[in-house]
Amino acid sequence: MDLKTSIAWLIPLFPLAGWLLWGLFGKYFKGLSGYIASAFIGISFILSVILFFIVAYSHGFTDTLYPWVHAGIFKVGVSAVVDRLSVIMLVMVTGVSTLVHIYSIGYMQGDKGFSRYFSFLNLFVFSMIMLVMSNNLLLLYVFWEAVGFCSYILIGFWYEKKSASDAGKKAFIVNRIGDFGFAVGIFLLFFATKTLNYEKIFSMVPAMPVLTVTIIALLLFAGAVGKSAQFPLHVWLPDAMEGPTPVSALIHAATMVTAGVYMIARFHVLFSYSPTASEVVLIVGTFTAFFAAFIALTQYDIKRIVAYSTVSQLGYMFMAVGIGSYTAGIFHLISHAIFKGLLFLTAGSVMHGLSGELDLRKMGGLYSKMKITAITFIVGGLALSGIPPFSGFFSKDAILADVYNKGFYFAWAVGEITALMTAFYIFRLIFLAFFAESKVDKNLHVHESPKIMTLPMIIMAFFALTIGFIGIPPFNHSIFYNFLHVDFLNVNNFAPIVNNTPWYFLSLISVAAGLIGIYIAYLLYIRKAVDPEKIKSMFKPIYALSYNKVYIDEIYDFLIVKPLLAFFNFLWKVVDIKVIDGAVNGIAGAFAGFSVKARKIQNGMLMSYILTLSIGAVAILFYYFIR
Amino acid sequence: MEALFYVFSFIAIFSALMVVTMRNPLTSALYLVLCFFALAGFYVLLDMQFLAVMQILVYAGAIMVLVVLVIMLLNISKIKSVKTDLHQKIIGIAISLVLLVEIIFYIAYGTTKKPTGIFTHSVIDKIGNTRVVGEFLFTKYMLSFEIASILLFVAIIGAYLFAKKKF
Amino acid sequence: MDFFMKYLLTILIFFPTASIFLLLPINKKNESLLRNLSTFLSLVEFIISYYLFVYFKPDTYKFQFVEKFNWIPSFGASYFLGIDGVSLFLILLTTLLTFVSLLSSYRYIKEHVKEFVILMLLLETFMLGTFAALDILLFYLFWEFMLIPMYFIIGMWGTGRRIYSAVKFVLYTLAGSLIMLFGLIYIFIMHYNQTGNFTFNLLRLYHTNIPAGLQILLFIALFLGFAVKVPIFPFHTWLPDAHTEAPTAGSVILAGVLLKFGVYGFFRFAIPLLPTAALILAPFVIVIGVVGILYGAFVSIVQRDLKRLVAFSSVSHMGFIMLGLFALSAISVNGAVIQLLNHGIDTGALFLFVGMIYERMHTRQIKDLGGIAKKAPILTTLFLISVLASVGLPGLNGFIGEFLILIGSFRYYPVLTIIAASGIIFAAVYLLWMFQRVMFDESATSPHSSEHHAEIFEDMNLREIVTVLPLIILMFLMGFYPAPFLDRIGPTVLHFISMINHHKIVYNAIKIKAGLSNA
């Protein structure tokens, strides 16, 4: 094992060690576990950066740690792929994780599950790192599920709250539905290629029938839909906000939910050879982007707004990978991880300052009381709205420009409208929370968060401001593009560029959309030019639709959950107890009934016994006779 | 010899019929003794004198004495006569007739194996039939013989227990 | 040592019986000594069985530790023992679970302790004998003897309608077994007619030529016997009753070991003895296996009794195993065997936890339970691990088995495999929902019992932790590093598959001749 492979394997080792340490001996560490855990992840981050430079200045590699499952021709090892794509992801994951860990020390201070929290958080980081590094589908699937499990356990971290444990369960089960498709995709892939190793699969894909590739790609995409909370499996993500806020920042904004995008980027060969599957990805992504933004317009729970914006932004990423602009998708993934992580951390800070209050209607005027939080939040909001020079501008516009230039005008138009809506709802949140007149409970002591929380926020805000510059010169020939493009050379270019509209023209439109959105929010909530209530009553049905999240949960409950439960009850009460067990008991009963009858033959009369005996003898003789 | 066979057959069948038809058990018992004697005669005809003697000793002697003793013991005259109802008679006769027909058909149409043993009449006569039986009984069938003796022992105990006044 | 190695299997099988004589002179009243000694003896037994693992040669499919003595020469019955990779692990599972269940019953079994431990040890002998026997008659004897101790364990120490459940269990399995016996004897006679030798030697009976039509009839006979034991879907109704009413130790043994015999019977007897019939009927078996997966899962979702829920989940899991076994591909059979062990470990552990909760709360109704997580963090954590292993979470053992089964069967039965795979969704639904309701939520309506008990709910003590710890460790071990298991199972399975494949060629030739195949 040479240096770079040992570095690669050391990266997941630290979080794993952390998990075991806090999980088993957490109670002996008390408050210390937070610092040590952060240090562990920090080491992983440093190692990731080192690995990043190793890979950047040499080339990627793969390595197998040990053979894992060998059964017949099914041979899978615990093996890692380290290329440019995975090191970028590694740096992002460990970096954001480090900051979130540090933030959590302050946020979770005094919680009785402090060590438990860090143990699971470390387990999550471990799983996420392994997910990114895995070199075969089985390992990917393992950690794909493992991050889902961590999400489950962390959403339900405050299990005393029924809503929290419900949300955790919902997240796990909805993810499982996606994973079911993912698993079937793996089966089909194994059936078609007899291997689960990435390189071997990719080398075989061009020769495979398009239909097979399409089906496999769509099934894998089903997993991505579940994990990345795309329509129609997005329902778990808003509920997942029941978990501690740093968890939302790490898992439900920066890392786990982007695993779907990463997976498609990783399987770009597969998707690019199936234009149909890519088109489905594009459609789902576009629709989700719009749909989630629409819901976010009217919500009052700040975390839910940010959650829906996550769903919406993930939609953008799927748009990108759906048109074959994988670098753009990953770029948005990175920048989104930072600014959305930032938004969640600041939202957590608001929550912390208001003792857990999340309702926008009970906030206002917080700017003066928590300046750092407010400013960093605004940085995040501007990045989300795509205002230059914040990172969201570069990454989102890279996607939209590609969508336009590749000729998907409708998707582009939807993307622009969504951008407007995005700017509106995030600034609605900012204005209502920080600038409008205060509706905060007078008894509440509003305070800025401690340094240990604000420091990560400031660092994040710094990167949210600057990370976009790796996208310069914008779009197809940026530093980032040139760096990452190396990994995407073997794609089938199914969506060629048809326009050559200059980027500044297109980005002008997006920036305009963003600014309009912000301005509308300003008019409504600061200038009070129009009373929001009036608009509300003007578009009552649409408002209700948005406010009630398009009734998706209710529809699922009514159309799927209730009938299924009734059916299951029928199966148990009627089929199992009455029919099957009834048949068994019926047979037993028939024997018993027959026995009651047969007992009458035993009338105790010796003569009748003798009679029966002799008739039997006669009959037997008769049988021999006629034989 | 032929004539003797028919004489014995007639006696046997006739006395057997009498056994089952006589009303008085004592008469039946006496006819049964007669029947046993006739059977003993058959055994003599079949060159098994030892068996014939045993037949008379065990059956006609021991068992029948026991039966007669019991009949006396129960003081049969005091028992109100046990009546037989008609349908039972009919069923009995019918079944036994069918049985008889079957047996006769079976014997008539059945195939007989070739003689396989070595104990022809002359061999048995040379050794002596008692000795033949005895030798077999105490060598090859030793175990069965012992078991039979145990059975008898058990039967004695059983009979004693049953006949005891209270048990 | 030589002697020990030579007769290792015999020593292993009869050590528990022999140890009963050690327990017999102990006074009935001295319960703690009885418990400790019997647990210790079962631990010794496990250590003996561990020797099997150590000295087992992993690179051959041949039977090892073979012992053969004439028993009833006139019938060709012999005392013929031997193990291969599959029975090796099932034996290890048996000895481990016996130890675990004896250890688990310290608190649950309060009356007739002596009888209980003696019956458990006796049961262990019979179970081990069944796994090690390579002579059909010997196998059948052990197979039927098993019912007797189990009957008493359910009937004497059970709860609720225990007599009903015990009788149902015994009659149901007995009825199946008798039909199976008929089939086995028929094969025995067929073999006699062909070779003129009486033999119950399984390895020689493998070479009996049976025409396809007759094979199907015989297979159905054997199928009924094994299917009841598995249990496959329409023959499963004894299982919820027996599991629910049995004491914890009984449930653990029942789920952990007894259910394995059905599958083991298919693997060792039904399929190799009647390969053509197995090939013809495999699709049907798989269909009812898949129906069982979904059916078990669906019915589990709406159960109200904690133990009954776990029992129905067994039906679902056994459906997976049947799917894997009858798909007859090397990967899926490997998976089925692994899943067989997993099911023993996971469901065994689940029953242990259910038992612990029952001991504390005195109820198994899910609606009366709740809020345990606050009081008992260790119990919650370990219970959660077992639940997740049962759900098939990657990294734990359940995943490896399920995945191998599904990926192996996909090649031959894609549609059915996809339907079966949807079972993993429902597994998550019923187990996690159950876990939430039992451990997290406050009990909804509990006028008297549980509210009070939940307040004084005590966490697991050291004995209980020791009880489940081996199982938990195995869950992780088999999830992260299944190589030691797969390496030993692999050659056996490969041999099994090659036996079947040989017949597949013959079978296909027949099909072509009959014009059934378009090939």
Add this chain to the structure above:
Amino acid sequence: MNNYLIVAGIIFCIGALGVLMRKNLIIVFMSLELMFNAANLGFVAVSDRLNLISGDIFVIFVMVVAAAEAAVALGIIVAFYREKGTIDIDKANELKN
């Protein structure tokens, strides 16, 4: 030999007739003895025909059994009579249920 067998058969059937027809326990018992003897005759006849000795040996065992049976049966009859005051076979219905 067939003649002997036919005679044995006839006696056997008469015995059966007695068993079926009569209700007096003692006569039933005697009819049974008749049937025994018919069987004995058959054994001896066949054994004679096939030049075997085992049939004759068997007859001896039958006699032993018959003797034992007689002892027990008569004991039962006595006990039965003492219990019921009759020897009507129809009164022997204690086996019911």
